[in-house]
Amino acid sequence: xxxxxxxxxxxxxxxxxxxxxxxxxxxxxxxxxxxxxxxxxxxxxxxxxxxxxxxxxxxxxxxxxxxxxxxxxxxxxxxxxxxxxxxxxxxxxxxxxxxxxxxxxxxxxxxxxxxxxxxxxxxxxxxxxxxxxxxxxxxxxxxxxxxxxxxxxxxxxxxxxxxxxxxxxxxxxxxxxxxxxxxxxxxxxxxxxxxxxxxxxxxxxxxxxxxxxxxxxxxxxxxxxxxxxxxxxxxxxxxxxxxxxxxxxxxxxxxxxxxxxxxxxxxxxxxxxxxxxxxxxxxxxxxxxxxxxxxxxxxxxx
Amino acid sequence: xxxxxxxxxxxxxxxxxxxxxxxxxxxxxxxxxxxxxxxxxxxxxxxxxxxxxxxxxxxxxxxxxxxxxxxxxxxxxxxxxxxxxxxxxxxxxxxxxxxxxxxxxxxxxxxxxxxxxxxxxxxxxxxxxxxxxxxxxxxxxxxxxxxxxxxxxxxxxxxxxxxxxxxxxxxxxxxxxxxxxxxxxxxxxxxxxxxxxxxxxxxxxxxxxxxxxxxxxxxxxxxxxxxxxxxxxxxxxxxxxxxxxxxxxxxxxxxxxxxxxxxxxxx
Numbered sequence: 001x002x003x004x005x006x007x008x009x010x011x012x013x014x015x016x017x018x019x020x021x022x023x024x025x026x027x028x029x030x031x032x033x034x035x036x037x038x039x040x041x042x043x044x045x046x047x048x049x050x051x052x053x054x055x056x057x058x059x060x061x062x063x064x065x066x067x068x069x070x071x072x073x074x075x076x077x078x079x080x081x082x083x084x085x086x087x088x089x090x091x092x093x094x095x096x097x098x099x100x101x102x103x104x105x106x107x108x109x110x111x112x113x114x115x116x117x118x119x120x121x122x123x124x125x126x127x128x129x130x131x132x133x134x135x136x137x138x139x140x141x142x143x144x145x146x147x148x149x150x151x152x153x154x155x156x157x158x159x160x161x162x163x164x165x166x167x168x169x170x171x172x173x174x175x176x177x178x179x180x181x182x183x184x185x186x187x188x189x190x191x192x193x194x195x196x197x198x199x200x201x202x203x204x205x206x207x208x209x210x211x212x213x214x215x216x217x218x219x220x221x222x223x224x225x226x227x228x229x230x231x232x233x234x235x236x237x238x239x240x241x242x243x244x245x246x247x248x249x250x251x252x253x254x255x256x257x258x259x260x261x262x263x264x265x266x267x268x269x270x271x272x273x274x275x276x277x278x279x280x281x282x283x284x285x286x287x288x289x290x291x292x293x294x295x296x297x298x299x300x301x302x
Numbered sequence: 303x304x305x306x307x308x309x310x311x312x313x314x315x316x317x318x319x320x321x322x323x324x325x326x327x328x329x330x331x332x333x334x335x336x337x338x339x340x341x342x343x344x345x346x347x348x349x350x351x352x353x354x355x356x357x358x359x360x361x362x363x364x365x366x367x368x369x370x371x372x373x374x375x376x377x378x379x380x381x382x383x384x385x386x387x388x389x390x391x392x393x394x395x396x397x398x399x400x401x402x403x404x405x406x407x408x409x410x411x412x413x414x415x416x417x418x419x420x421x422x423x424x425x426x427x428x429x430x431x432x433x434x435x436x437x438x439x440x441x442x443x444x445x446x447x448x449x450x451x452x453x454x455x456x457x458x459x460x461x462x463x464x465x466x467x468x469x470x471x472x473x474x475x476x477x478x479x480x481x482x483x484x485x486x487x488x489x490x491x492x493x494x495x496x497x498x499x500x501x502x503x504x505x506x507x508x509x510x511x512x513x514x515x516x517x518x519x520x521x522x523x524x525x526x527x528x529x530x531x532x533x534x535x536x537x538x539x540x541x542x543x544x545x546x547x548x549x550x551x552x553x554x555x556x557x558x559x560x561x562x563x564x565x566x567x568x569x
Contacts, residue, residue: 011566050421051562073424084416086312088319100308101423143419 087129309433
């Protein structure tokens with residue numbers, strides 16, 4: 001649904017986006033993570049045909065960026081970083097304007113549908129300027145969906161929202177995911193990316209890595225298994241270290257932290273060896289690295 | 303065409319909620335109409351008090367008669383001359399209104415960050431620019447025509463001598479109103495688009511864009527100083543120069559009003 005090859009954008013001597021190769025499948029939620037100024041918004045702008053690339057090519061929904069820009073804009077919905085509503089106009093009028101620009105046939109029907117869906121129908125005649133930040137963001141989401149795009153570009157959809165509003169927006173994105181829409185999600189909220197995204201790309205002018213959240217954790221840190229023991233002694237370390245597949249092992253208080261690539265098949269051997277060496281295992285669990293740790297590690301390495 | 307109409311109606315719905323814009327569109331034409339009407343009314347009394355004498359109010363006869371058809375008295379020519387002096391002032395209307403509207407409409411979009419979602423719709427840049435320009439130019443032209451209508455009606459009521467009335471509403475006025483006025487409005491909005499791309503405050507955009515009034519005021523003061531007399535030929539030449547200037551300014555405005563420029567350089 002979204003494809004790019006060597007997509008590059010330069011502003012004078014500054015390279016904002018360098019050689020981006022990307023494939024996002026239909027119905028996939030793709031998280032695009034990166035620090036401020038990494039070029040995420042520039043990438044979204046190129047993929048939504050708002051600005052042209054310096055080099056490389058891209059296609060969205062089967063249409064070529066730079067050649068079929070109007071067709072792309074007809075088929076994608078863009079939630080920009082700031083809602084950018086017309087504050088003097090009512091919520092309804094705001095949506096009506098965009099429905100006309102997006103060539104929506106049933107303007108009233110679509111406007112009412114999304115106002116109701118996002119809980120803004122009762123306030124539809126109020127000026128958008130009187131809305132809270134969360135309500136404005138919901139109105140902007142409604143605007144993004146008026147023409148029923150199959151591809152959505154959401155740039156920081158929950159930025160600056162309170163926890164309740166963020167939760168509502170995330171729930172709505174999950175609903176959109178269930179409808180099978182392709183979503184390109186730029187976010188700083190790593191928990192959000194972890195929960196919503198099928199795959200994640202970490203980006204800093206160029207794509208550092210792309211994978212599912214689970215595989216990103218594994219490839220960055222390996223998978224850590226925690227063995228809680230009744231008693232610990234140093235020989236336990238050598239018991240575990242003798243296995244070639246063990247990437248790292250540490251003893252912290254009464255916990256043995258073992259880094260593995262494939263705990264499902266490797267754990268039984270370690271458990272057996274520990275028991276044979278006299279260890280009393282109370283319970284075993286996997287230590288889950290947060291995506292934030294993964295992200296920070298990747299950006300730090302870069 | 304539907305999208306251009308949508309942009310125009312959106313612009314009007316937005317900018318006409320701004321008091322500054324309403325003031326400029328509603329009151330400026332009224333003030334500019336009241337001035338020449340006041341002059342006609344005032345000089346009519348002077349003409350009546352000096353009836354019987356072929357006075358030109360102390361001005362050289364050849365100056366007042368240069369823009370006066372034959373058959374009118376010296377007093378009548380004086381009235382025609384005085385009103386003509388203020389014709390340039392009257393032309394401020396089609397210059398000031400588009401500047402105010404365009405400044406608020408374009409810089410306003412920048413400050414509210416509403417340009418990017420607008421540009422993300424399937425509207426072409428040309429449609430957007432035309433919509434924004436027309437949204438600024440149409441009220442200016444309507445206000446100018448309305449003001450001229452009020453001026454013509456007022457003159458018809460005040461002036462008893464219908465030959466004088468015809469002289470006051472001669473080809474110079476008609477060319478000025480129906481040709482130079484819209485051309486001035488286009489010049490003004492093109493200039494405002496260019497200025498708006500460089501500033502972030504509608505008031506600054508408006509004040510800087512008001513520079514386009516300078517040539518109009520220059521014409522006004524030049525005429526007052528007796529450097530030239532605005533006759534039909536000069537106004538026609540001005541109209542042709544304006545067409546050329548509008549073409550250049552519109553070209554420059556379209557160069558500035560590019561999607562990429564707007565998103566990456568309009569800060």
